Amino acid sequence: MTTTEEIKKGLAGVVVDYTAISKVNPDTNSLLYRGYPVQDLAATKSFEEVALLLWSGELPSESELTEFCAYERANRSLDPRVKAAIDLLPTDCHPMDVGRTAVSVLGANNPLAEDSSPEAELRKAKELFAAFPAVVAYDQRRRRGLEPIEPREDLDYSQNFLWMTFGEEAAPEVVDAFRVSMVLYAEHSFNASTFTARVITSTLSDLHSAVTGAIGALKGPLHGGANEAVMHTFDEIGIDKDESREAAAARAKAWMEQALAEKKKVMGFGHRVYKNGDSRVPTMKAALDRMIEHYGRAEMLGLYDGLEAAMDEAKGIKPNLDYPAGPTYHLMGFDTEMFTPLFIASRIVGWTSHIMEQRAANSLIRPLSAYNGPEQREL
Numbered sequence: 001m002t003t004t005e006e007i008k009k010g011l012a013g014v015v016v017d018y019t020a021i022s023k024v025n026p027d028t029n030s031l032l033y034r035g036y037p038v039q040d041l042a043a044t045k046s047f048e049e050v051a052l053l054l055w056s057g058e059l060p061s062e063s064e065l066t067e068f069c070a071y072e073r074a075n076r077s078l079d080p081r082v083k084a085a086i087d088l089l090p091t092d093c094h095p096m097d098v099g100r101t102a103v104s105v106l107g108a109n110n111p112l113a114e115d116s117s118p119e120a121e122l123r124k125a126k127e128l129f130a131a132f133p134a135v136v137a138y139d140q141r142r143r144r145g146l147e148p149i150e151p152r153e154d155l156d157y158s159q160n161f162l163w164m165t166f167g168e169e170a171a172p173e174v175v176d177a178f179r180v181s182m183v184l185y186a187e188h189s190f191n192a193s194t195f196t197a198r199v200i201t202s203t204l205s206d207l208h209s210a211v212t213g214a215i216g217a218l219k220g221p222l223h224g225g226a227n228e229a230v231m232h233t234f235d236e237i238g239i240d241k242d243e244s245r246e247a248a249a250a251r252a253k254a255w256m257e258q259a260l261a262e263k264k265k266v267m268g269f270g271h272r273v274y275k276n277g278d279s280r281v282p283t284m285k286a287a288l289d290r291m292i293e294h295y296g297r298a299e300m301l302g303l304y305d306g307l308e309a310a311m312d313e314a315k316g317i318k319p320n321l322d323y324p325a326g327p328t329y330h331l332m333g334f335d336t337e338m339f340t341p342l343f344i345a346s347r348i349v350g351w352t353s354h355i356m357e358q359r360a361a362n363s364l365i366r367p368l369s370a371y372n373g374p375e376q377r378e379l
């Protein structure tokens with residue numbers, strides 16, 4: 001019989017399975033992908049290399065990387081069936097709904113959809129990795145009333161993503177900050193969306209169903225939707241490009257004090273596992289700093305610092321990865337609602353790695369509940 005003392009609301013602190021994909025260590029404030037510190041990978045590796053590492057467990061050889069990059073470049077075009085499905089959706093629906101629909105359509109049209117052999121699963125993971133940027137770019141452009149832009153095979157993943165979205169070659173600093181965000185967002189053990197993907201996989205359902213479900217879990221502002229929510233906070237405080245860093249910081253501090261006095265949750269702060277700072281924030285904050293420098297937007301740093309300092313002073317709660325990622329994507333020119341689909345593009349790697357791991361040593365995920373409704377009664 002389950003007792004109330006055994007209930008772990010939100011599964012907090014519950015270890016449900018092994019994983020060899022990543023190690024989140026809140027004590028040392030570190031994150032390893034297959035044993036490698038994420039900040040080292042972000043400093044030196046392409047997103048394509050990191051994807052192969054997460055999927056296979058080892059960094060690729062030069063020839064493996066070349067082969068994968070050629071495959072990725074050849075599979076970037078927007079599938080016409082996906083385009084047709086997106087065109088049926090209103091331009092004011094949430095872009096996460098578009099992403100979720102696109103993955104569902106890709107699954108329904110994939111001849112390997114019901115093949116769950118390791119080879120087929122890896123192939124489908126690579127296909128999704130290559131195909132998803134065109135979905136985001138197409139959706140961003142259609143919302144602005146712009147024509148889609150064809151992918152370019154002479155560009156790497158990050159260069160091409162920005163090319164298809166904005167129709168111009170991004171500056172190397174911008175491409176690099178984008179690459180860093182993709183590496184950092186790629187994987188984070190049993191977070192809510194990954195756990196969703198594993199639950200779906202545990203019923204022996206297919207990979208695209210698991211990714212579609214994971215997208216639904218990522219959308220919420222307590223998880224991936226926080227990167228969008230951070231920008232709404234900045235907008236609510238008010239962004240004034242001509243304001244000094246100090247003045248912006250003072251306004252942000254006052255906003256945070258008021259929000260906390262009203263017992264509001266401020267998105268982009270706090271974490272279920274890290275209680276003393278998110279391991280990825282220093283690397284992402286450094287990328288944001290480079291974007292602030294590149295675009296000459298010191299007032300954004302003021303807003304960032306003001307909120308962070310006031311939250312730390314009042315509650316000791318630290319920013320999570322979504323906090324620096326949101327303003328970074330804003331400076332690059334993405335609409336705020338497109339931020340969480342960017343997270344999808346990256347996390348596809350983590351989700352599909354976990355789907356393969358779950359399938360390889362499966363057990364149906366089905367916890368118990370403690371019933372607290374009425375006792376049995378007569379009709």
Ligand SMILES: CC(=O)SCCNC(=O)CCNC(=O)[C@H](O)C(C)(C)COP(=O)(O)OP(=O)(O)OC[C@H]1O[C@@H](n2cnc3c(N)ncnc32)[C@H](O)[C@@H]1OP(=O)(O)O
Nearest residue numbers: 221222223224226264265266267268269270271272320321
């Ligand atoms: C990439 C990612 O998905 S990272 C996570 C992104 N999500 C967010 O940024 C959403 C904002 N943050 C939060 O809601 C939480 O910190 C979570 C959901 C991420 C983790 O929460 P939990 O581990 O369940 O802790 P919980 O929500 O119970 O918070 C503990 C205490 O800190 C407070 N707290 C935690 N985060 C915040 C926050 N962002 N703003 C204000 N207070 C907060 C809670 O109100 C609570 O206070 P109380 O004990 O006085 O009631």
Ligand SMILES: O=C([O-])CC(=O)C(=O)O
Nearest residue numbers: 187188190191192272273
């Ligand atoms: O681990 C979590 O709970 C959320 C998170 O940071 C992520 O998914 O990247």
